[in-house]
Amino acid sequence: MAGGQNGGFFAEFAHLLAAAAASEPAFRLVPLETPGTLQNLQLMRAGRAGIGRALADALGTDLAGLAAVGRVYQTYWQLAVPLGSPIKSVAGLAGRTVSLGPAQSGTRSTALRILAAAGVRGGDFTERPLGIAATGSALVTGTVDAALFAGGVPLPIVAGSAGNKIRLIDLGAKALLLQRQYGSVYQSTSIPAGVYGNAGETRTVGVASLLLARSDLTDVVAGSLVDILVSRSADLVLPEFWGCSFWTRALITTAGVPLHPGAAATYRRWHG
Numbered sequence: 001m002a003g004g005q006n007g008g009f010f011a012e013f014a015h016l017l018a019a020a021a022a023s024e025p026a027f028r029l030v031p032l033e034t035p036g037t038l039q040n041l042q043l044m045r046a047g048r049a050g051i052g053r054a055l056a057d058a059l060g061t062d063l064a065g066l067a068a069v070g071r072v073y074q075t076y077w078q079l080a081v082p083l084g085s086p087i088k089s090v091a092g093l094a095g096r097t098v099s100l101g102p103a104q105s106g107t108r109s110t111a112l113r114i115l116a117a118a119g120v121r122g123g124d125f126t127e128r129p130l131g132i133a134a135t136g137s138a139l140v141t142g143t144v145d146a147a148l149f150a151g152g153v154p155l156p157i158v159a160g161s162a163g164n165k166i167r168l169i170d171l172g173a174k175a176l177l178l179q180r181q182y183g184s185v186y187q188s189t190s191i192p193a194g195v196y197g198n199a200g201e202t203r204t205v206g207v208a209s210l211l212l213a214r215s216d217l218t219d220v221v222a223g224s225l226v227d228i229l230v231s232r233s234a235d236l237v238l239p240e241f242w243g244c245s246f247w248t249r250a251l252i253t254t255a256g257v258p259l260h261p262g263a264a265a266t267y268r269r270w271h272g
Helices: 009-020 037-045 106-117 132-141 156-165 172-182 219-231 248-252 261-271
Strands: 051-055 066-082 097-099 146-151 166-168 186-191 202-214
Touching: 009 051, 009 066, 009 146, 009 202, 009 219, 037 051, 037 066, 037 106, 037 202, 051 066, 051 106, 066 106, 066 132, 066 156, 066 186, 066 219, 066 248, 066 261, 106 146, 106 172, 132 146, 132 156, 132 166, 156 166, 172 186, 172 202, 202 219, 219 248, 219 261, 248 261
Parallel strands: 097 146
Antiparallel strands: 051 202, 066 146, 066 166, 066 202, 186 202
């Protein structure tokens, strides 16, 4: 399974799913550490991974060879700055040093879209690519002035090194702009007060996170994965993340990506 960065949202889910599937006789699930969505798609299309996580907005229209197993979580976009930073909005990133994640990641692709929606272009700031594990400490030490990343909230690997020494910038208006340009794959959502150093609620952009499979994955394996998602959903909740649990009936809302036939048949068996 193509997962994600060590300590990040994608990778944590991959390990939980692998543990839940440990007793399956039909297959063995081995999580792979990757930069994120873009490499996950490459690995699946190259036949080096049978399944993988992906942000729905990074898929584009070329879905050849891929199918959905289910929508597993909503991912929350988080623009973080040091607690005492003078930056109050996305426009304030101009002239600053900013991390948008690893170069080969869906995180960076979406981050550039969010910034563009606010009128901030790549040449307006200095980009410093960082993995999620280095992001919290880089914000606290001033290595970067801001970081835009995605995941559950709070993201433990960021909160562990930054705690309440960082705060989030409101992105709510950008969600509406992204919806107008790219469609409903982008949703307006909110992060509650008390996350990181934020005293109040913060509006942000939400994107569905999908579990994908190669189209040639056997129906038996795809169906077994659905059985795990439905019957073992409590084992797939990341307790340290707020809002990361998923409603099993939302698993089939896959942002326009067709369900794998084996997955579709198993959902019909569960829900009629």
